[in-house]
Amino acid sequence: MTEFAQLRAFLTVGELLSFSRAAERLGVSPSALSQAVRALEERAGIRLLNRTTRSVSLTEAGERLLRQAKPAAEDIGAAIAALRRKGGEPAGVVRIHAFRSVADRHILPMLTEFERNYPNIVLDITLDDAVVDMVAGGFDIAIRIGEVVERDMVAVALGPELRQVAVAAPAYLARHGTPGHPRELTAHRCIRWRWPGQDHPYRWEFNEDGRWFEVAVEGGLIVNDKALSARAAAEGVGIAFHTEEWVAPYVADGRLVRLLERxxxxxxxxxxxxxxQRQMSPAVRAVITALRATAVS
Structure with a gap:
């Protein structure tokens, strides 16, 4: 490999801290990647990575090289990609990670026109409610609620504030009564939701006199899909906790009743x-522009 290829191999491994994931991203074998990093270490005369059978970590020298070389390598990569594009048109794969609930509002509306305007861009979209590390996962763009956006990210609001409400079917309330305070939910059958990748169900969050507090509810149903929790609540299975706009149709036709709105x-x-990024690819910039156009006030 050339010196730049060796450096790129090290930067990818150093960013992901995994030879297998770095090899997958670069389209080479893990053994070839390991040889490239070793060759760079020999060229520099210093160890850049600590390797064990289970983990990879950066040495102090490796951390310094990653921090100093990554911006320049990104600029070089972007310049080379620009030369390869036909006629200078945006092209390439743009990976997007988004919460499931945003697909209909912010992704579907832009797809038809975007496909027509940018035929050489491939959108690789993952809909998942997990809060993933964008950089480690190889994603270019993410759409998620504001409270889980990393501090070092550029963040652009796509919509107004949200509100979660507890909801239940009239039949359930007739059988079990209506809670008068969030803490009374512990005596009810609640439909719990678990964040992907988490061991325990989400604790329902409420606000009293300007202070947030959590309630660890109980119930016989745990799901990882918010849409299922709303449908189950409408069937009288229990009390669900959901974004207000998502359950609005159920409330409008009387299948669900809002609770504890105070x-x-x-x-x-x-x-x-x-x-x-110091140098953003035209493809990523085009996708960002298209998604920002879907913002609602």
């Missing part, structure tokens, strides 16, 4: 976020 306060809504 303690349901707004929180930051959906944000488009992406890493700060």
């Amino acid at each position: 303690w349901s306060a707004p929180f930051p809504g959906m944000y488009l976020c992406y890493p700060q």
Whole structure:
């Protein structure tokens, strides 16, 4: 490999801290990647990575090289990619990670026109409610609620604040009564939701006199899909906790009733976020522009 290729191999491994994931991203074998990093270490005369059978970590020298060389390598990569594009038109793969709930509002509306305007851009979209590390996961753009956006990301609001409310079917309330305070939910059958990748169900969050507090509810149903929790609540299975706009159709036709609204306060809504970059590819910039156009007030 050339010196630049060796450096790129090290930067990818150093960023992901995994030879297998770095090899997958670069399209080479882990053994070839290991040889490239070793060759760079020999060229520099210093160890850059600590390797064990289970983990990879950066040495102090490796951390310094990663910090100093990554911006320049990104600029070089972007310049080379620009030379390869036909006629200078945006091209390439742009990877997007988004919460499931944003697909209909912010992704579907832009797809038809975007496909027509940028035929050489491939959108690789993952819809998942997990809060993933964008950089480690190889994503260019993410759409998620404001409270889980990393501080070092550029964040652009795509909509107003959101509010979660407890809801239940009239039949359930007739059988079990209506809770008068969020803490009374512990005596009810609640439909719990678990964040992807988490061991324990989400604790329902409420606000009293400007202070947030959590309630660890119980119940016989745990799901990882918010849409299922709303449908189950409408069937009388139990009390669900959901974004207000998502359950609005159920409330409008009487299948669900809002509960405990006094303690349901707004929180930051959906944000488009992406890493700060000295040199952003035209393809990523085109996708960001298209998604920002879907913002609602």
